[in-house]
Amino acid sequence: xxxxxxxxxxxxEAKKKLDEIDEKLRILKRRSLKANNLWLKKATxxxxxxxxxxxxxxxxxxxxxxxxxxxxxxxxxFLLLPIVYNLRHALEIMMKSFIQKFDSNYSKxxxxxxxxxxxxxxxxxxxxxxxxDEIYLLVVKYQQxxxxxxxxxEGLIAPFWVDDRNNTLLRYPxxxxxxxxxxxxxxxxxxxxxxxxxxxxxxKTDIETVIDIMHKWRSVISSNKKxxxx
Numbered sequence: 001x002x003x004x005x006x007x008x009x010x011x012x013e014a015k016k017k018l019d020e021i022d023e024k025l026r027i028l029k030r031r032s033l034k035a036n037n038l039w040l041k042k043a044t045x046x047x048x049x050x051x052x053x054x055x056x057x058x059x060x061x062x063x064x065x066x067x068x069x070x071x072x073x074x075x076x077x078f079l080l081l082p083i084v085y086n087l088r089h090a091l092e093i094m095m096k097s098f099i100q101k102f103d104s105n106y107s108k109x110x111x112x113x114x115x116x117x118x119x120x121x122x123x124x125x126x127x128x129x130x131x132x133d134e135i136y137l138l139v140v141k142y143q144q145x146x147x148x149x150x151x152x153x154e155g156l157i158a159p160f161w162v163d164d165r166n167n168t169l170l171r172y173p174x175x176x177x178x179x180x181x182x183x184x185x186x187x188x189x190x191x192x193x194x195x196x197x198x199x200x201x202x203x204k205t206d207i208e209t210v211i212d213i214m215h216k217w218r219s220v221i222s223s224n225k226k227x228x229x230x
Contacts, residue, residue, distance in 0.1 A: 051090075053214065055087070056090040077188035083200075102122040138210065142206075160183060162181075163181060
């Protein structure tokens, strides 16, 4: 009887030790997951901060290459499309990386206007808010794409047409959803070389502004971290 009791006690003791080991392993796993998640978050934010300059550099190189030319071929003007696309994409990534400094959640959208409003809500710091004004001007500009208006001058061939197969264009006032097809051959044909060069210079200046914004942002965030540590 005593032997049986002793054996049961030994079994209970062994189970208790196993439970303690399991609990320690669970704690270690939780800590490891937390550390991994923290590392992953930092690595992700860092990756976002590298992506924006990469797209900007493609735009900048495109502008610089074209601006070296004395005359433009028709095919040269089509390079404006990836130049502007990469600049707009850099703006999107830049704002998403800025938002992640405050919150890991951000709108899964490519609409730079929505991202700007989201960033504006997150920013309380005065120095960061000064940077917001510069971002706002770029967002408005690259949402409206004003440089393409040169291809829509009065008296020239209209380089686009509207597909209104669902009869929505004239049904309601305000914004409606229709498909617009752009004939880029005609659009760029309507833009002379002098105007095209001005457009490139303007875009190049905007690229430099975005680069400057990213430098200012890093400086403000860095100085805020130092002041918090003090």
